[in-house]
Every structure is written in C-alpha cells, then in structure tokens.
Amino acid sequence: MKILIIEDEPEMLENMRQTLEREYYTVETASDYKKASTKIGVYDYDCVLLDITLPDGNGLELLKQLKQLGKDDGVIIVSAKDSLDDRIKGLNLGADDYLPKPFHMAELHARVKAIVRRRSFDGNKLIEIGNVSINPENRSVHINDKEVTLNRKEYDVLLYMISNKTRLVTKTALAEHVWGDHIDQADSFDFIYSQIKNLRKKLTDATATIEIEAVYGVGYKLQVV
Template identity: 55%
Template sequence: MKILLVEDEIEMQKSITHYLGLEKNIVEVANDFNSAYEKIQVYEYDCVLLDITLPNGNGLDLIKTIKNSRPKTGIIIISAKNSFDDKIDGLNLGADDYLPKPFYLPELNARIKALIRRNNFDGVDVIIINEMALYPDERKVLIHTLPITLTSKEFDLLVYFIANKNRVIQKNALVEHLWGDSADQFDNFDFIYNHVKNLRKKLLAANCNDYIQSIYGIGYTFKTEL
C-alpha cells in the first residue's frame, strides 16, 4: 500500500514510518500543510494519515482537497486534539476514521488494512477472482487452491491491478504506486515491464487465466471480463 503520513512530530513520524515500512508499505512523509498539499496534488495514495494541527495550515482543509481530487483515497485522522468538534468536522468532511494520540502502532496498522479492504475490496478479507484467491493481510495468493510465490513488488503489483481491474493503468501510475517518491529518480519507466512480465509468467505457470494485457504506448489493464 502507498501511504502518506502528514505529521510534524519527528519522533512519531519516524516510528510510524518504520513500523509501516516493516509491513511492506510505501510510506511518504509531509511535515507541514504546504508539502502535504503539494504531494496530494501530484501523487495518488491508498491512505493518508493526517494530523489536524499542522504548520502553515489546518488538516481539515486537506481533507477537502483530498476528497475533491482523489475521492478513493482513505483518510485516517491521527491527532492529539481531543476536541469532539474536530473529530466530527473531520468525519463530516469525508475522513474515514479517527485515532487519537497516543495509540498503539498495531492498532493503526489494523485500521489501515480495514480501511483499504472497505475502499478497494468491499470489506472482504479474501479477494476471489475466478480461480484466484488473494489474501491481502497475509500477502498470500492461491491459484486453483495452490499457493504461488511472489516477490514483494509482484504481490503489490497484483493487488494494485485487482483494485483497478478492467481499467487502463498507465506505467507511470504503477511506478509511483510501487516506488513512491523514488519514482522521480528514474529516467524512464521501461523497467516496470520486467516486473509485469515476471508476475504474468508466474500466474500463467500456475494455470491462471491471462488477465494482464498490455496497452501499447500506455500501460496495462487487468481484464477480468474475459
């Protein structure tokens, strides 16, 4: 999952980033309102973890921006503010959850996973597509009830394909989703071809239907309507 953490407390920022990184997430950080606003305009995220009290602005205004430009993005407010009005205002503006500080990182992780399931997979723990069963929380894939071995990037790529099934996905969107800020360092995105090719090869070797299709000059589509 690709997550944006909007938090100006450096120690909390480090601990959240480290923990969610161990869970195989791509975590980008914004220290203030302006940097968060810029990232939201340029990149797409599965989830934004948002402190309300920020340098240079109010986190509530960022919720409006996210919901106007990226309505599928999940938002969890993480704030030390105990104001009931702030919580209600945030939820009314479109935030999905509210977790007051201090909190346990495993609880935050569980809420992120639950939010992603609700937003992308109708809240189910197991995603079934014909002969394929995918378990996002366990990072496990079964084809015809037999497990297949995927690299971390291949698994994340498959999840992203399924979340956007039957849509055309541009190569730059795939790279940004899987590599986050590091995507800016690449001269071109041709290398994504090898990751897609390897994923497709493993699926076909397990007698899976050929869902991944190339769209010349644009990117790919994961076509489940065969």
C-alpha cells in the same frame, strides 16, 4: 498499497513510517502543510494519515482540498486534538476514521488495514478473481488452490492491478503506487517491464484465468480469460 503520513512530530512520523513499511506498505511522508498539499495534489494514495495541527496550516484544510479535487483516498485523522468538535468536523468533511494520540502502532495498522480493505476490496478479507485468490493478511497468492510464490514487487503489482480491475492503469500510476512518488525522477520504466514479465510468466505457468494485458504506449489492464 500506498500510504501518505502527514505528521510534524519527527519521532512520531518515523515510528509510523517504520511500522507501516514493516507491513510492506509503500510509505510517503510530509512534515508540513505545504509539502502535504503538493503531494495530495499530484499523487494518489490508498490511505492518508492526517495530523490536524501542522506548523504552517490546519490539516482539515488538506482534507477539504482532497475532496475538492474529487479524490477518494481513505483518510484517518491522527491528532492529539481529541475534542468532539474536531472529530465531528473531520468526519463531516469526509474523513473515514479518527485516531487520537497517543495510540499503539498495532491499532494504527489495524485501522489502516480496515480502510484499505473497505475501500479497495469491498470489505473482503479474501480477494478472489477468476481462479486466483489473495490473502492480504499474509500476502499469499493461490491459483487453483495451489500457492504461487511472488516476490514483494510482483505481489504489489498484482494487488494493485486487481484493485483497479475495471480500469486502464498507466505505467506512471503503477510505478508511483508500487515504488513510491520519487519514481517520477526515474529515467525509464524498465524495472516495471521486468516485474510485469516475471509476474505474467508465473500466472501463465499456474494456469491463472486472469492476465495482465499491455496497452501499447499507455499501460496495462487486467483481463479475466
């Protein structure tokens, strides 16, 4: 799952980034309004952690921008401004949650998990499709009740495909979501092909009733067989 942290305090930003990366999220950061505006205009995220007070603008304007673009990124406002008016305004603009500073990183992680689970998996802690079962809490995958070992990126690809099971996923979207926004500077998608090939083999060997179908020239689609 991909997270964007918008925070201008360097130490806080680094603590949040390290905490979420330890939980295997793909994390992007922005320390000012301009950079954040560019990122949310170009890329999609599962959750945006949004500070209200930025050196060159108001974070609530970024929330407005997200909604005007028609994006459904989850948003948690993370701010030292803990007034009731700020909370109400942020929630009315479409934020999912409000976490006042200071806070424990464990609470931040719990809030992020809740947002991602609610938005991507209908609030379910266990994700099931066909004979495949995924537990995001411990990143385990079972097929026919037998555990299948995936590496980090194979797991991330599978989870992203399942969270978009009704959609055609482009190679670019898959790469950005699993490997991060800097992937647009890559010369090729060979690294994606390698992970997809290995994941497909593991699904086939375990007789999974789902498969990842390649759509020539475009990307991939998850199929239940």
